[in-house]
Amino acid sequence: xxxxxxxxxxxxxxxxxxxxxxxxxxxxxxxxxxxxxxxxxxxxxxxxxxxxxxxxxxxxxxxxxxxxxxxxxxxxxxxxxxxxxxxxxxxxxxxxxxxxxxxxxxxxxxxxxxxxxxxxxxxxxxxxxxxxxxxxxxxxxxxxxxxxxxxxxxxxxxxxxxxxxxxxxxxxxxxxxxxxxxxxxxxxxxxxxxxxxxxxxxxxxxxxxxxxxxxxxxxxxxxxxxxxxxxxxxxxxxxxxxxxxxxxxxxxxxxxxxxxxxxxxxxxxxxxxxxxxxxxxxxxxxxxxxxxxxxxxxxxxxxxxxxxxxxxxxxxxxxxxxxxxx
Numbered sequence: 476x477x478x479x480x481x482x483x484x485x486x487x488x489x490x491x492x493x494x495x496x497x498x499x500x501x502x503x504x505x506x507x508x509x510x511x512x513x514x515x516x517x518x519x520x521x522x523x524x525x526x527x528x529x530x531x532x533x534x535x536x537x538x539x540x541x542x543x544x545x546x547x548x549x550x551x552x553x554x555x556x557x558x559x560x561x562x563x564x565x566x567x568x569x570x571x572x573x574x575x576x577x578x579x580x581x582x583x584x585x586x587x588x589x590x591x592x593x594x595x596x597x598x599x600x601x602x603x604x605x606x607x608x609x610x611x612x613x614x615x616x617x618x619x620x621x622x623x624x625x626x627x628x629x630x631x632x633x634x635x636x637x638x639x640x641x642x643x644x645x646x647x648x649x650x651x652x653x654x655x656x657x658x659x660x661x662x663x664x665x666x667x668x669x670x671x672x673x674x675x676x677x678x679x680x681x682x683x684x685x686x687x688x689x690x691x692x693x694x695x696x697x698x699x700x701x702x703x704x705x706x707x708x709x710x711x712x713x714x715x716x717x718x719x720x721x722x723x724x725x726x727x728x729x730x731x732x733x734x735x736x737x738x739x740x741x742x743x744x745x746x747x748x749x750x751x752x753x754x755x756x757x758x759x760x761x762x763x764x765x766x767x768x769x770x771x772x773x774x775x776x777x778x779x780x781x782x783x784x785x786x787x788x789x790x791x792x793x794x795x796x797x798x799x800x801x
Contacts, residue, residue: 486766496787497780499768501608501639501745503721504783506668507707512699521698530708535661537649537678541688542696546638546660546675547571552690553634553658554579556683560599560631565591567774568604569636576602588612595622599629604636606643609770609778611741616648620657623648627656634658638675641666642721642743652678665744666717667707672700724781731792732779735799741778749776756798763794 483495523542531540543549550571554562559580564573566585577583586594591614594601601622606613623633633656640647640661649659659678664670674696677687707713725743732739732746739746750756753776757769768778782788 483766486761490761492764494764496765496782496790498782498791499766499778499780500670501742501778501780502665502670503668503717503744504781505717505720507703507710507713509669509703510706512702516698516702519698521694521696521701523696524701524705527701527705527708530705531661531676534708534714535649535676535678536644536647537652537659537661537676539652539681539684540661540676540678541684542701543675543677543687543691544695545664545673546636546662546677547673548691548695549660549675549677549687550636551575552687553632554581555690556686557581557600557632561597562600562602563591563594563598564602565604565607567607567610567770567772569608569638572602572604572634572636576600588614592618592622595625598626599631600634601626601632602634602636604638605646606639606742608639609741609745609747609768609774609776611745611747613643613646616646619648620651620654623651623654623657627654630656632656632658634660636660638662639665639742639744642718642725649678653680655680658683663704663707666721667704669703669707672704673697674700674704721781727788728779728781731788731795735795737795739779743781745778745780747774747776747778749774753777759798759801760794763790763797765791765794 483497486495487493528540554576562576562581563584563586565588573583603614619635626633635648637647637659651657652659662675721743728746737748739748741747753769756777757767760767770776782791
């Protein structure tokens with residue numbers, strides 16, 4: 476399997492310490508406070524809850540949504556719904572997209588964001604992460620909708636992964652989910668800090684959602700996950716306060732990095748920058764008990780998520796200071 480952030484057991488095994496600050500993911504470190512579960516969440520089969528879908532449609536502005544066991548479930552299933560196709564995936568981006576399409580007989584091509592527009596007319600499927608993970612690059616929604624129209628004219632798809640879209644609602648095309656050829660992925664793991672629920676949503680035409688639901692089978696989302704997510708997606712006061720807090724903390728991280736000569740891009744939830752010595756920087760932070768995300772290949776660099784509290788911010792500041800003054 477591919478390497479991802481959040482692998483603290485690997486960090487502890489390699490460096491022999493337990494007091495880790497995990498900045499290796501882009502997950503909100505102060506996630507939604509899950510309510511107590513009713514007893515039937517555990518002993519009833521998790522039939523679909525229309526209240527969950529209604530709450531998700533309201534939050535994402537989408538006309539229709541299919542709940543799935545994390546967007547990862549949809550990423551792995553979508554390539555199985557098409558015959559062999561010419562597939563272009565934005566790169567560098569979330570590596571599971573290319574990994575999944577490459578395993579099912581499709582012809583895979585990776586494209587930089589700058590070159591994506593030129594790939595539309597000679598692809599059957601184009602996959603875009605917007606905002607991008609890890610670099611934070613974006614594509615304007617009007618351009619995405621134009622690409623979807625051109626692909627749909629040949630029976631093609633535009634897959635837009637908006638897992639980090641909650642902090643950039645103006646970029647979302649989820650409201651256009653019924654447009655032919657458009658498939659949009661959303662996640663409650665990042666903004667809501669509920670990655671452990673394994674819950675995401677897919678917006679698409681009804682026929683695509685039906686085919687995906689049949690492929691994934693029944694009971695794909697647990698009862699506890701549905702209950703907690705419905706509460707989170709309905710809590711407008713928490714959502715508004717979190718939007719404001721993440722915006723402040725994202726600016727704080729950008730300023731802290733700038734103080735130490737680092738020009739980063741990203742979103743309020745994470746920052747990324749190309750680095751000439753990413754392995755050395757990763758090791759340096761690890762020796763301060765800070766686990767960041769190391770990228771070795773096309774996106775050779777470092778990604779940092781947000782610290783959870785003031786003590787973590789101070790430890791990060793100390794680690795950056797000792798790095799820049801080494």
